[in-house]
Amino acid sequence: MLRFPGFRRLLLSRFAAQWGDGLFQAGLAGAVLFNPERETDPLAIAAGFAALLLPYSVVGPFAGALLDRWDRRRVLVTANALRGLVIVVAAVCLIAGAPGTVLFTLALVVVGISRFVGSGLSASLPHVVPVRNLVEANAIATTLGAVVAVLGAGCAVGIRALLGEDDTGSGLTTSVALVGSVVAAVVVIGFPRGSLGPDAVDEPAQTLVAVARGLFDGGRVALRTPTVLAGFVALLAHRAVFGVLLLLTVLLMRFEFDAGLAGLGQVAGLFGLGVLVAGMTTARIVAGFGRRRTMGAGMVVGAVALLALGLPTTMGTTMAAAFVVSFVGQVVKLCVDAAVQRDIGDESRGRVFALYDTLFNVAQVVSLSLAALVVAPDGVSPGLIVTAAAVYLVGLGGFAWASRGHH
Template identity: 90%
Template sequence: MLAFAGFRRLLLSRFAAQWGDGLFQAGLAGAVLFNPEREADPLAIAAGFAALLLPYSVVGPFAGALLDRWDRRRVLVTANLLRGVMILVTAVSVIAGASGTVLFTLALVVVGISRFVGSGLSASLPHVVPVRNLVEANAIATTLGAVIAVLGAGCAVGIRALLGDDDTGSGLTTCVAVIGSAVAAFVVVRFAPGALGPDEVDEPAQTLVAVARGLFDGGRVAVHTPTVLAGFVALLAHRAVFGVLLLMTVLLMRFEFASGLAGLGQVAGLFGLGVLAAGLTTARIVAGVGRRRTMGAAMVVGAVAILALGLPMAMWSTLAAAFVVSFVGQVVKLCVDAAVQRDIGDESRGRVFALYDTLFNVAQVASLALAALVVADDGRSPGLVVAAAVVYLVGLGGFALASRGHH
């Protein structure tokens, strides 16, 4: 895959952007959730994650419509530069001791801009590799990109340990993320104008009308594509489960295990290994047993792992669960990404990816919010673990129903 010069360039831009995303989000999480100068209860933690996730939902429809209308190269360059500026503003606000509301608002802006970058990179991939290689290319880009984001988060933990865990140290740590945005913009600007699509524009003449119709159009196309619809059902269940487990893990690390951001860093490391393992094996598994069976088996493994590793609520089992759940989620995501890229036309692909982001992050935020209302203050909530496993199984049933007759 690295023989394709355009793919190498797009991959480097993705790596730089996702490294910066990982560092920014971990730095901000440290500033809000693990800062001795600030207190955080389950609802505050849920609010923080909502600030990091909601932009995927709010900005998604706009990103999709505009990516199918505007030169994606120009969008990627502009979004990366603007994100860099807003990262600096956020870092200064952290150092100045800004309130949680201010930081959450700035996080909404930064991560919202990132949606143009993420959706643009995904929609551009078919322009730099042959269609027959999309599964492999997507596995490499998505998997290694997620690992790079985890490395960025690890860098934030290390830098924060050097600079301090107070507001000043957290702000300076967050500031470093601007490097990722700058490098990502520099790499993408080397593409020729129009090289990343869209090849055709199938939208109303008025931009605002196109934006308003983004979600509807993406949904209509997805619903009429059975492989994509079935994948959406499976991934929706996974993201709902992930939201619950994410909140419980943060609470356990802070209060039950008293391991703080370092413990969360270990979880992120195991999460990254699970993502990497999925990237190395998914294409071969799909080639051997088919995409439908691969996704179904992954969800069964996820449900069993949540019960077996989630209920003990020990440090070792939490780390093991992070690995398995990340592996399962990435297997499902790679299959869904490939379905969208292979079965959706280029004129609609950006809108479908935008819908993708919107649905799944709404599910994750909603599950986080609901879990925050009932979770124990220290994270020990066996009932939520069982509920998460049930959601996986319900999702498996929906996936099986929607994918009948398609492999």
């Protein structure tokens, strides 16, 4: 795949952007969740993650329409530059001891722009590789991109250990994420204008009307494409499960296991490993068993892993569960990405990817927030783990119904 120069350039831009994302989010998590100068509880943790996950629910419909209307190269350059600017503002506010509401608001902006960039990169991929290589290209881009994001988070943990765990150290750590945005923008500038699409504009002449209709149009296209609809159902279930597990993991690492941000870093490392293994194996698994069977089996494995590894509530089993759930989630995601890129026309692909992120981030935030209302303060909540496993099985039923007749 690296023989394609456009793919190499797009991949490098993705790596830079996602490295910065991982560093920024880990730096902010350390500042809010594991900062001796700040107290936290399950609801505060839920608020923090909502700030990191909800942005695209607000800007998604707008981003989708714009990515299908404006030169994606120009959008990616501008978005990366703007993200870098807001990262600097967030770092300064953190050093100044700004309250959580201010930090969360800035995080909303930074991560919202990041989601915009991610959708733009995904929608541009079919312009730099042949259609027959989309599955492999997508597996490489999304999998290694996720691994690079984990590496960025690891960098945040290391830098914060050197600079301090207080507001000043956390702010300086978070500011380093600026490097990722700058590099991502510079790399994208190397593409010729118009080379990343869209090739055609299937939108109303009035920009505001097109923007307002972005989410609706993406939903309409997804609903009439059975392979994409079925994939959305499966991934929706996984992201709801992941929201619950995210809250439980943070609470367990801070209170039950007393492992702090370093423990959370270990979980992130195993999460990245699961993503990497999925990226290396998904294409072959799908080739052997078909996409429908692969996704269905993945959801069953996820449910079994939660019950077998989540219920014991030990450090070791929690680590193992992180690996399995990340593997399953990435397998499902890669299958859904390929369906969108293969079965959705270029004139609508940006809007569908925008809908994609919007739905799944909302599902994750809602599940995380509901879990915060009932979770035990130390994270030991077997009832929530059983509920999460049941969500996987309900999602499996919905996936089977939506994908009937399509193998």
